[in-house]
Amino acid sequence: MGWLAILLAGLAVWLIWTGRLQRMTAKDGMALGAALVGAVLAAKGKPGIGAPLLIGAALFFAQQGSAKSRPRKRAGPPKPVPGSDDVVRARALLGLPDHADARAIRAAHRRLIASVHPDKGGTEALAAEINAARDILLADQKQKKR
CATH class of the missing domain: 1.10.287.110 (DnaJ domain)
Structure with a gap:
């Protein structure tokens, strides 16, 4: 589980380095933090505490990914036919x-x-x-x- 903590920490560093972290919402940041804490706790021998955090973060990001794949409705009123x-x-x-x-x-x-x-x-x-x-x-x- 130690490799998972290193992998998640590397992901966070990469997100900061590339500037993609600026486009993250507060919820995304909290889920990433929970995943990091869960991975560290699981690596330290406390999988009972760390695993739910990791699973929750994984479910959150899976739900976010499926929401982004859905087409969005176009904002704004429909264009009227000129009368x-x-x-x-x-x-x-x-x-x-x-x-x-x-x-x-x-x-x-x-x-x-x-x-x-x-x-x-x-x-x-x-x-x-x-x-x-x-x-x-x-x-x-x-x-x-x-």
């Missing part, structure tokens, strides 16, 4: 006339999003609304070209 009301609201939000082309839509979006982007102190909701307005207008442009 006349949506297009009018999108044009008003971006401040565009009816005859604006795709280049003008992108320029207006870029200008507006620069001031309300979440990284610049704006809100995510407003940025998402502006992005949706751009998408609606560009989709409307494509429909008109058909």
Whole structure:
């Protein structure tokens, strides 16, 4: 069991060295710590205490691995099909006339999003609304070209 403790300690050092430990959650760190403590206790001749810690950590990581393999649902609302009301609201939000082309839509979006982007102190909701307005207008442009 001593080799298991050395192996787990090496794994922890490798995670720190490669920077992968930064992406770990607190629960992941606690499970890794429990596995290390369990391996050390089992190596010191106390398998009755160390084995449950090792088994618990192994089950936790097995459950985490199966959760990551499941496909995630895409975040955010579904994109609406552009209707006349949506297009009018999108044009008003971006401040565009009816005859604006795709280049003008992108320029207006870029200008507006620069001031309300979440990284610049704006809100995510407003940025998402502006992005949706751009998408609606560009989709409307494509429909008109058909």
